[in-house]
Amino acid sequence: MTPRSHGPRMFILATALLVGACQTTGTSGTSAKAFFQNVKNDPPAVSETPKNAINSYHLVDLKPGERPPLSSDEAGIWMMVDKAEMGIATSGQRVMDAKLNAYVNDIVCRVAGDYCKDFRVYIVRVPNFNASMSPNGTMIIHTGFLLRARNEAQLAAVVGHEISHYLRRHSAQRAKDMIDKTNALLFVQFANAIAGIAPVSDLAALATVGSIRAFSREHEREADGYGLALMVRAGYDPKEAATIWQRVMREQRAVADKITYDPFLATHPPSEERNDTLNALAKTVENNNELRTGETAHQNAIKPLRAEFLRDELAQRQYSATLKLLDMLLEDNHQPAEVHYFQGELYRLRGKDSDREKALSAYRKALSEDGAPAEVYRSYGLLLHRIGKKDEAKSALESYLEKAGDAPDREMIRAMIEGES
């Protein structure tokens, strides 16, 4: 055991506590009333939401800024997750890009309303569809989720859902439940046991396996309903809540090779039932505000980092799921040149059967679109070089050098071109 191993292990444990505490079922041996000494079950704080079915969800259990009384069990749980949060805050996985953080924080604040200051948002560089909330208001957003959301409304739908778990204190109930059942020790042991084998990108995933069952349907429905109410209050079209789940379902169905265990989807099953419920709920919302989806704003916010996020997806080597994701992004029709480029990259890296032809064709499509990244020429040239089309390779690589003058590999490319002339 080298000293280096402890870092990931501690991180996994921290993540386990955070995420574990987040994804809850909430059946407790202690009555909820006794445990939550200061729960307010009373009237919804969202007065501007019109009278309709969604109003049956009370939006407040906590006052803004409220922390559990120091003498309560819940304060102990908060202390644990406060500590775990410090690990997330300094993690190398954290995306520090100021603009992206400002964008996501703004949406969280709009959805959270008066509770804005209760949440700290951490964007982490992990390529899967996930977002989570801990009992102390630590919200983790995966870059894979930002990539998959088509618009602000879809982001707001999931953010609203997670905020609802916080407001209704589902997480705290679940954490208390684990401790009551002496699962805490087992949970920690489990987190340690898997630390030795876990890839970083799946830390959060694996950390939830041992202790977390799916949310109770009751809590899920509740959070779905709350989430819709919150997103509508923030002015977003509630139809998008069902749409983001449909997108996830499409991608999941494409995974012939079931490589991934996805904790978020395991605890938030994107079922037909959820889809129907969300659609039905969305129809009950009466709203006087103008509802929007915020597609351009979302796409502009992720644009500067989207290529990096897609590169992370490719590194997962889950090609069938990534192909489906790329298909969906093509349908969305934002920067199609970039999407075609990554299709080409996927085929080039996979290298099966007719993948080379598919890759060449994808690169050509990318080059036929506006705004093709210079890297298309590089990959196209490398592939042509591989299949012995030296002249075409040379021409593509020259175009690459022309378009990316300060390319980090320019000297090597020049040497390749000279070797071929």
Next chain:
Amino acid sequence: MATKLRMTLLAAVLAISACQPYTLAQTGKPVLVADSLTVTPSIDWSHSAIGNAEIWTVDGPLLEDLTFFTNVDKGDPLAPTSFWIRIGMPYQKEGKMPTFDPAMSALEIADLVRETYTRNGQLNFTYTDLAPQPFGGNKGFRFDFTFTTVEGLNKQGMAVGALVNEKLHIAIYTGAREHYFEKYKSAVETLLNSLKIQRG
């Protein structure tokens, strides 16, 4: 009973021998690296071989390490899973790691290194200054790179390598960007200048 005891002892011996300790590479004395290369260090290093890979360090691999990946064959990842476990890097199973192909250009090999590190959980891996450079008397390549560990430590690195008889040999030096990378950089360069390929 005797058989059971014997089996237990055998298992224990196998388990212990699986943990190869670091051995000392002394200043000025040539060392055979992973049965494939020879180098002559200008300072004392600790080194340890795991499969086709061999790690060299002075202050510990958390701070700096010079790793040789030797004789990487077609279809193989840079190193076996046991190597990544040994150096304490989060890792993936072999089936999920990118693999080498002798038809790869230096650019694709640099991409392979980036993908290997990314796949093992390192973040923001960016390489620069990829250029031709001889390696052990062969036509080779070099590049510099940076990445961040999952704990948030910024690291710097450089790689030199070559394809010899369709097999990849590559030496990768990484260190904490603050202090450690610079601390042994010149010792690494001296050591790599002394490198000779014995078998490939």
